[in-house]
Amino acid sequence: MKRKTVTAALFAFALVAPTFAMADEHDHDRDRDRHEEHHHYQKGERLRAEDHRNEYVVNDWRERRLHEPPHGYHWVRNGDDYVLAAIATGVIADIALNH
Secondary structure, X not given: OHHHHHHHHHHHHHXXXXXXXXXXXXXXXXXXXXXXXXXXXXXXXXXXXXXXXXXXXXXXXXXXXXXXXXXXXXXXXXXXXXXXXXXXXXXXXXXXXXX
């Protein structure tokens, strides 16, 4: 009896596991597509919340030939561009296009 239960559980998991993998892959594709079509920001505009996440913050600004961000600001990658935004509010102070 135990053997049938274990076999049935493994079979059920084998059917469901590919569904989870496909869902995760789909989310990555959607995120990648969103960044290929990045928003063209202007000074004074506020970064959208999804563009102001830590994964897009540029810490190696010297290597990218960007000037040092003033206290309370950081560079954020937006496609091929970089925007200098206030950390607290996301308001854009400067933009480096096609850098």
